[in-house]
Amino acid sequence: MIPExxxxxxxxxxxxxxxRLGLSQVWVRFLFAIVGLTLAFGxxxxxxxxxxxxxxxxxxxxxxxxxxxxxxxxxxxxxxxARRVVATxxxxxxxxxxxxxxxxxxxxxxxxxxxxxxxxxxxLYVVVAALLSAILVSGIASALVLRSLTLDxxxxxxxxxxxxxxxxxxxxxxxxxxxxxxVRVVPAKRKAxxxxxxxxxxxxxxxxxxxxxxxxxxxxxxxxxxxxxxxxEKPILQESVYFPFLAPGQELRxxxxxxxxxxxxxxxxxxxxxxxxxxxFLMKTRRINLAxxxxxxxxxxxAEQFLxxxxxxxxxxxxxxxxxxxxxxxxxxxxxxxxxxxxDWKATARTGSLKVREFSREDERKLRIVFDNPAPxxxxxxxxxxxxxxxxxxxxxxxHEDVEVSFVAPGLExxxxxxxxxxxxxxxxxxxxxxxxxxxxxxxxxNVIVTARDAAExxxxxxxxxxxxxxxxxxxx
Numbered sequence: 001m002i003p004e005x006x007x008x009x010x011x012x013x014x015x016x017x018x019x020r021l022g023l024s025q026v027w028v029r030f031l032f033a034i035v036g037l038t039l040a041f042g043x044x045x046x047x048x049x050x051x052x053x054x055x056x057x058x059x060x061x062x063x064x065x066x067x068x069x070x071x072x073x074x075x076x077x078x079x080x081x082a083r084r085v086v087a088t089x090x091x092x093x094x095x096x097x098x099x100x101x102x103x104x105x106x107x108x109x110x111x112x113x114x115x116x117x118x119x120x121x122x123x124l125y126v127v128v129a130a131l132l133s134a135i136l137v138s139g140i141a142s143a144l145v146l147r148s149l150t151l152d153x154x155x156x157x158x159x160x161x162x163x164x165x166x167x168x169x170x171x172x173x174x175x176x177x178x179x180x181x182x183v184r185v186v187p188a189k190r191k192a193x194x195x196x197x198x199x200x201x202x203x204x205x206x207x208x209x210x211x212x213x214x215x216x217x218x219x220x221x222x223x224x225x226x227x228x229x230x231x232x233e234k235p236i237l238q239e240s241v242y243f244p245f246l247a248p249g250q251e252l253r254x255x256x257x258x259x260x261x262x263x264x265x266x267x268x269x270x271x272x273x274x275x276x277x278x279x280x281f282l283m284k285t286r287r288i289n290l291a292x293x294x295x296x297x298x299x300x301x302x303a304e305q306f307l308x309x310x311x312x313x314x315x316x317x318x319x320x321x322x323x324x325x326x327x328x329x330x331x332x333x334x335x336x337x338x339x340x341x342x343x344d345w346k347a348t349a350r351t352g353s354l355k356v357r358e359f360s361r362e363d364e365r366k367l368r369i370v371f372d373n374p375a376p377x378x379x380x381x382x383x384x385x386x387x388x389x390x391x392x393x394x395x396x397x398x399x400h401e402d403v404e405v406s407f408v409a410p411g412l413e414x415x416x417x418x419x420x421x422x423x424x425x426x427x428x429x430x431x432x433x434x435x436x437x438x439x440x441x442x443x444x445x446x447n448v449i450v451t452a453r454d455a456a457e458x459x460x461x462x463x464x465x466x467x468x469x470x471x472x473x474x475x476x477x
Contacts, residue, residue: 033077040069094143095189095272095285102281105131138279145275146286148175149246151185153271153292155236158419160297164259167236171243171273172251180246185254186272186285187237198225203375203432234266236294240274260296263388263426267293297422298389300396305386310397313448313467331355365402369395369421371409372436372451373428379452379471384430387471391450392425406445410436 047062116124205222274285334354347355407421447466
């Protein structure tokens, strides 16, 4: 009989053993570092004793062991502790700004200190010591006030430019016994200057180079290197919010009205909790590692260009969907090919001429809004922003109408969600792209196209179902 093999149970590792003792990985590494450095110090000490005793080999072995132990601790433990401890302190470090009152106080302390040194008066030394101890007490008290505070920021999901929105700040004092006084939630410090970087962008290589794109006989995808200036990050919080007092364990809420002037991405990598408590000598700010981001949609309120274009778009769209159905479109004169069952006898009796009712088909009320993003340099920035706002306003308007609306743009998958389209417009920038005319197919949808291209480039089958808004030039047939 072949004896069965008995499997040995795996030995528990050192980490779970220390975990059962309530020690974290950081403390385990720290203790091992202390033990390793103690052994290295002992080996170095005994190597000195061996050298004085005349033992050459003992000195070499002990000195080498001390060096290897110190090197091992330095390579394995110190980087780990630096990442875990130092990085955490950097993320939530303290910033110090001396106030005007603090500058005057320090100047008075220096003057009295110089007088104490010159005169040797013990009373002046006592006064200087009291002044310096007040600065020390101020620093310790302000650190205790900020240490136990936690912050949370709630922002709305959909935000439009130039339209006020409400942000909610939740500040909680997690301490069980220590209150907090005179705390402000402030924007994080950031660098205002923008940087210029080289970036590869998609473009098109065309021949002959001096001709318009539609007249070039060779067009190939290409890439070009452009120097792009990256704008500085746009902050979310523009002003501070003041909390005079937080009791132990208390949570306070503040609703702040914020308005963003332009579309784009606004973000905060961290917020600050600042206080001047107790003597206003220093403004101490604790950075809170709390990242928040807001995508601000373009302005959708009717502008002058929108009010000029909307009646024409609506008129042509209603003309396009005119037909037979359940919704009354208009009452018009009778035509020979009209059915007698559509005659409006009341209107006929009132006017003295035969009138018929015309209806619109509900299943054909489909509208497709197309934003043809131009290449860099084609439009001035002001005209480009006006085009983005016009596309956003049209999409927002027809989204609230009895219309089945969809949206198409370069780099955007066709969608029926107006907020997806608005988010695309919030972040869009001019770029080289294939003309959107080549992507559109003649469907039952009626197209409203915002473009900088010539309407003559559009296929005839698509032009019959489209209203083209040429940027800066109105409509082109």
